[in-house]
Ligand SMILES: Cc1cc2nc3c(=O)[nH]c(=O)nc-3n(C[C@H](O)[C@H](O)[C@H](O)COP(=O)(O)OP(=O)(O)OC[C@H]3O[C@@H](n4cnc5c(N)ncnc54)[C@H](O)[C@@H]3O)c2cc1C
């Protein structure tokens with residue numbers, strides 16, 4: 066088997082195609098999930114015909130994003146140079162969880178306990194795109210997928226231009242506002258408010274800010290800090306030794322923030338919300354020129370991730386398992402899903418058994434993503450409640466506020482899929498012969 070730890074020492078080897086000719090795969094969406102899917106499919110010997118994205122070019126969008134060990138052990142196995150990710154990420158060894166009012170450190174933990182590597186989403190995305198291109202996989206920009214045909218054995222999709230493309234398998238990695246979820250699964254797009262929204266800002270501190278003792282406390286070297294208070298928390302982190310600065314303020318949402326990555330935030334409201342936070346972060350936030358207001362929505366877990374007729378169109382990433390920011394696992398779980406889908410496709414010997422692979426994939430992935438989604442919810446709730454109804458003097462047990470993602474990282478998604486394959490594929494085959502695919506979760510009332 067591949068080793069994970071010494072992948073740099075061993076020359077990388079792509080696996081031989083398990084099918085002759087190889088399975089042809091089209092990937093919709095060149096976000097981190099789509100790129101990971103392309104790299105995983107390539108590693109496992111499948112042929113990625115194209116990765117399609119509707120935008121004409123990518124901008125450096127978003128701010129901080131975490132990539133955990135559970136993801137980079139897979140990426141390394143697929144021949145990706147993880148040092149490239151590591152070297153552009155936050156270099157702080159630990160993160161500090163602090164009391165809202167005065168910044169007293171309640172707990173200090175290695176960065177690895179939360180996310181592994183934290184970097185700018187846009188920077189990480191550039192590297193993922195480079196990994197895809199290095200493998201000779203075409204990324205076609207400006208390709209807006211507007212329709213899917215769920216036909217067996219050759220599902221297809223149609224672009225806004227009218228062009229139609231067909232393959233053995235289509236993987237829809239089209240993000241939280243997925244069209245595939247609607248067109249392929251017939252699932253309604255029902256954002257469920259989480260009751261919270263984030264104000265967020267990412268900027269390069271000015272020379273003036275760097276020289277101001279009231280605002281430069283966190284700019285000396287890379288740092289990651291959290292200030293937690295009743296129903297609110299602030300995340301602060303830097304990149305490039307403090308030359309880039311990011312803060313995210315999670316606050317109660319009164320329900321009127323549209324779900325968007327681009328909604329401008331009201332800085333007067335921000336200044337009011339941080340008026341009583343630790344001065345070390347307060348002044349840096351208050352002097353920020355502009356921010357975004359980012360509503361945090363859930364999607365209800367879906368009863369299926371796979372198209373009902375051909376079983377050859379599968380969803381992956383935020384389109385079927387979006388995470389809260391506090392989980393720090395959205396991108397990592399997309400990478401795991403990519404590995405599992407590619408492994409399952411390799412484990413079916415015959416081309417007409419693709420449907421066994423996709424159905425095994427959703428059965429393997431659903432419970433795992435529920436666990437990591439719930440981790441994010443649990444952490445937010447602990448942070449928002451721990452300081453309620455206590456006066457400032459009470460000692461808080463560090464365990465109550467610590468980030469507990471470590472157990473998620475030991476997991477090897479590909480190995481797990483191989484170990485469970487026999488059993489899961491048997492269940493899937495039995496479901497096909499009974500003529501009923503069990504839903505991943507019972508549909509809740511409409
Ligand atoms: C603008 C933006 C900013 C983000 N910022 C952060 C952040 O700061 N921190 C964080 O943790 N997470 C952030 N995320 C979420 C994070 O990127 C995802 O959780 C993770 O990378 C997995 O995403 P994905 O690949 O499934 O979906 P996405 O990253 O959303 O990618 C989906 C891709 O599909 C494309 N697409 C959508 N519809 C179609 C269509 N019909 N046809 C063709 N292509 C289509 C989109 O253009 C997009 O490139 C952000 C996402 C976006 C889109």
Ligand SMILES: *[C@@H]1O[C@H](CO)[C@@H](O)[C@H](O)[C@H]1NC(C)=O
Nearest residue numbers: 073145146147148149150152
């Ligand atoms: C991996 O990336 C790092 C950082 O960019 C670089 O220094 C190193 O040479 C790369 N390793 C390989 C084997 O390409």
